[in-house]
Amino acid sequence: MLTILFRTLLIYLILFVILRLMGKRQIGELEITDLMTTLLLSEIASLPITNRELPVSHAVIPMITLLFLEVSSSVVLIHFPKLRGLVSARPTVILHGGKLRVGALRSLRISMDELISEIRQQGYTSLSQIDCAILEKNGKLTVLPKAEYSTPNAADMGLTLPKTALMHIVFSNGTVSKEGLSLIGKSEDWLMRELSRRQLSLDSLFCVTADESGEIYTIPKEKSEP
């Protein structure tokens, strides 16, 4: 067991260095530490299931060690933000003011084909339409078009749009959700009043959603449901 503990620590360290050196292109939407834990956990968890000769402790020790490393690394990063640069990559500007930064592209090992493909996927046909392109630390490309190619929004057009409120589930599967009601700042009495005003009872409903403005949307039970 002692050897397993130290082996897990060592493998975690090696995997961390390897993934960090691979750069953000390999990471996708996960942080390095998340990816490492996911990679290792999936393998470790299956070991004693498939191999009867191994005691369960041979999987439990690495799993707890990984959990500790994952949680403690996130706590350390919260308290020492300067260390974040060691663990996660920084966003890299690839294109700025319409000018391509070839050095940045080369250091990220991104080909022009890949860059153009990414830009196409974001709805632009040419690099000339782009003002700024940034490769985020999660490996995704953020593209900011030049002003003339930007989609105008309500503010640009001087329009005032009604505020969109977020709907929350306040009743579902026969249970009133106190959490949902508190999120919209309403009480259970309010819900009952609103339902009786609409001549509805909770028994006849499958789900009820509501927003802060008091807008209610009800889904009745299907007839076959008890």
Added chain:
Amino acid sequence: MKSFAITLLLFVMMVGIILGNAIYIKRITSSLLEALEFIPAPEDPACLGSTRDLTAYWTHHIPFVSLSACDPLTERISELLAQLTACAEQGDRYGFYTVRASLCNTVENLRQPETLSWRFF
């Protein structure tokens, strides 16, 4: 922070169990190796009793040892102890010492993962 506290507690508990287990395995294997070193020769009438005592000692500890050791290793020790007893019963001197050497080697294999050594990295 709550999840960190729970994780830290879990990790500390696990390290405690690991260290306890390491001490336990070291104690068991040291006792076995010591007993094997001073076991009487097969011609000695006390030899059979000693091998049976050794088997009883091992059988008593198998459930706890199995928590950290692989099955093939514990099964191999049980098998070799049975062979050692059989050799002692038959007075097979050559077989007895061959099995004893093999047993010492297997017990050593059981002990090594619980002692920090570069070999296991």
